[in-house]
Amino acid sequence: MDEITKEMLKTVSDWDGEAEDGIAYNIRENGQCAGRRSSRNIVIESKEDAPGLIIRISPKAQKETVYIPACVTHGGVDDLVYNDFYVGAGADVTIVAGCGVHTDNEGQAKHNGIHRFFLDKGAHVLYQEKHIGTGTGTGFRRIDPVTDIELGEEAVLEMDTIQIGGVDRTFRKTTAKLAARARLIIHERLMTDGEDEAVSDFDVTLEGEDSGVDLISRSVARGNSRQDYHSKISGNCRCTGHSECDAILAENGKVNAAPELFAGNIDASLIHEAAIGKIAGEQIMKLKTLGLTEAEAEQKIIEGFLR
Amino acid sequence: MLELKGIEWTLPGGEEILKKIDFTVPDGKMTVITGPNGGGKTSIAKIIAGIAKPTNGTILLNGEDITDWDITQRSRSGIGYAFQQPVRFKGLKVRDLMELASEETLDESRLCSILGEVGLCAQEYIDRDVDASLSGGESKRIEIATVLAKKGAKVLVFDEPEAGIDLWSFTNLIDAFERLKSNHHESLLIISHQERILDIADYIIVIADGKVRMAGNKEEVLPGLLEGESGTNCPLGKGERGGAA
Ligand SMILES: Nc1ncnc2c1ncn2[C@@H]1O[C@H](COP(=O)(O)OP(=O)(O)OP(=O)(O)O)[C@@H](O)[C@H]1O
Ligand SMILES: [Mg+2]
Numbered sequence: 001m002d003e004i005t006k007e008m009l010k011t012v013s014d015w016d017g018e019a020e021d022g023i024a025y026n027i028r029e030n031g032q033c034a035g036r037r038s039s040r041n042i043v044i045e046s047k048e049d050a051p052g053l054i055i056r057i058s059p060k061a062q063k064e065t066v067y068i069p070a071c072v073t074h075g076g077v078d079d080l081v082y083n084d085f086y087v088g089a090g091a092d093v094t095i096v097a098g099c100g101v102h103t104d105n106e107g108q109a110k111h112n113g114i115h116r117f118f119l120d121k122g123a124h125v126l127y128q129e130k131h132i133g134t135g136t137g138t139g140f141r142r143i144d145p146v147t148d149i150e151l152g153e154e155a156v157l158e159m160d161t162i163q164i165g166g167v168d169r170t171f172r173k174t175t176a177k178l179a180a181r182a183r184l185i186i187h188e189r190l191m192t193d194g195e196d197e198a199v200s201d202f203d204v205t206l207e208g209e210d211s212g213v214d215l216i217s218r219s220v221a222r223g224n225s226r227q228d229y230h231s232k233i234s235g236n237c238r239c240t241g242h243s244e245c246d247a248i249l250a251e252n253g254k255v256n257a258a259p260e261l262f263a264g265n266i267d268a269s270l271i272h273e274a275a276i277g278k279i280a281g282e283q284i285m286k287l288k289t290l291g292l293t294e295a296e297a298e299q300k301i302i303e304g305f306l307r
Numbered sequence: 308m309l310e311l312k313g314i315e316w317t318l319p320g321g322e323e324i325l326k327k328i329d330f331t332v333p334d335g336k337m338t339v340i341t342g343p344n345g346g347g348k349t350s351i352a353k354i355i356a357g358i359a360k361p362t363n364g365t366i367l368l369n370g371e372d373i374t375d376w377d378i379t380q381r382s383r384s385g386i387g388y389a390f391q392q393p394v395r396f397k398g399l400k401v402r403d404l405m406e407l408a409s410e411e412t413l414d415e416s417r418l419c420s421i422l423g424e425v426g427l428c429a430q431e432y433i434d435r436d437v438d439a440s441l442s443g444g445e446s447k448r449i450e451i452a453t454v455l456a457k458k459g460a461k462v463l464v465f466d467e468p469e470a471g472i473d474l475w476s477f478t479n480l481i482d483a484f485e486r487l488k489s490n491h492h493e494s495l496l497i498i499s500h501q502e503r504i505l506d507i508a509d510y511i512i513v514i515a516d517g518k519v520r521m522a523g524n525k526e527e528v529l530p531g532l533l534e535g536e537s538g539t540n541c542p543l544g545k546g547e548r549g550g551a552a
Contacts, residue, residue, distance in 0.1 A: 287407065289358075289388050290408045291408075293379050300399070300403075301396065304397070304399040305398040307398050
């Protein structure tokens with residue numbers, strides 16, 4: 001494993017690549033497998049027809065973690081991967097899927113991860129995804145994740161996703177379908193700076209009675225960066241949907257938020273909240289009265305906001 | 308010792324909010340500012356904290372002219388200010404604010420003792436977000452605690468600490484103020500309409516219509532104030548009663 005990969009692994013998955021016995025993982029480096037292990041309850045196999053993995057999680061997996069980070073360590077790499085997760089009924093797992101892209105030259109470092117999740121009845125998944133771009137090159141660092149989620153009855157998926165910084169371009173597309181009593185909770189945090197551009201698009205369909213989605217997006221746009229946020233929640237039955245888009249602007253940052261709600265049933269209860277603006281002056285003032293400088297106060301507020 | 312000398316504050320539109328305010332906050336004592344709504348008390352507090360810049364006049368901290376210092380510098384020199392309207396954040400937790408105020412990592416027992424001063428149980432609150440999910444009284448008490456936690460405090464200003472606080476927590480708070488008062492290190496400047504706070508004051512300053520209407524020892528000022536209260540009109544609007552300190 002490359003030194004750059006090791007560094008990025010620590011940042012994107014709080015993990016050094018050394019797994020204890022019995023922990024399943026797959027490390028992808030520049031489109032190649034740099035290490036893999038299955039566990040008794042989590043089996044990782046290569047796909048036959050396309051680059052990527054099939055990850056089968058047995059119902060016996062309880063409180064287990066699987067790591068599937070991907071790193072691109074230099075310019076000129078355009079990595080495309082299809083990963084499918086099949087999660088058995090009642091399983092309870094954490095999937096850590098960080099991604100780092102690094103370039104020190106004018107070549108683009110790009111990762112496209114197409115992830116599909118199929119959760120059986122009552123399965124519970126915490127999906128953590130941290131993205132970062134590093135390196136001094138002028139080439140773009142680009143991450144375009146596609147996430148497709150199918151939740152069976154009573155299944156729960158919590159998606160915790162964060163783009164810390166350094167990613168010049170990102171196009172995120174997340175779609176989900178929920179069966180009865182299933183729950184989807186998404187926490188997205190996006191930080192853009194300089195000339196970065198980010199697009200995040202959600203499309204969630206609540207198909208089963210009493211299913212529910214909670215979609216919380218927080219973003220900070222600094223420098224000359226721009227973010228576009230679209231979300232669509234469709235409720236076709238008795239269900240609850242909540243989306244919240246909160247954005248902080250600094251310098252010349254720009255944010256376009258376009259939320260959409262569709263209620264196709266009288267018992268669908270859907271809410272959207274959105275707030276875009278600079279940091280409230282009184283927040284900075286309060287922290288200054290605690291002894292912080294203006295810049296320190298701004299930093300603290302943004303750190304907390306994206307935590 | 309904090310001294311305000313000839314402080315005037317005029318809004319860009321020409322409205323005079325503070326008109327030649329003079330007073331002194333002596334060391335290790337408790338000074339209470341009271342007076343009718345809109346009289347200028349919070350404006351004075353903001354000018355002391357550096358949030359508002361006076362149009363004229365000087366502010367001295369232990370003899371040093373701090374009029375041109377910004378909020379951060381004043382805080383670092385020991386001035387603390389508990390806002391009348393607590394500020395809410397998105398993503399900062401009670402623990403974060405306490406640690407920023409005290410400039411160190413705080414263990415649970417330390418957090419417990421600070422939050423205990425305002426009648427809050429640390430375990431329940433340290434990981435709460437300081438946002439709109441807190442009740443009015445809870446956020447007010449946390450606001451006060453951020454100032455009680457302040458490192459190197461010399462002059463602590465509390466703006467209507469009683470507002471929205473229940474009877475039991477208020478009793479705790481009075482005890483905390485009395486403790487601060489008895490250790491004689493910090494000067495306390497409390498803006499209040501509360502008789503129990505006026506009762507434990509060393510000095511009272513009455514501000515109305517942007518001016519000091521009365522100032523002096525509690526024994527001198529309090530009887531006149533209470534007498535005024537029983538009348539039908541507020542006597543404080545009628546002109547000078549007593550002089551500036
Ligand atoms: N930034 C401002 N712009 C316009 N008017 C202001 C501003 N700040 C204060 N004022 C006005 O100045 C006057 C004094 O306000 P201040 O908040 O100091 O009163 P206060 O004595 O603290 O009142 P209260 O007891 O209600 O808290 C009020 O009439 C208020 O409306
Ligand atoms: Mg006030």
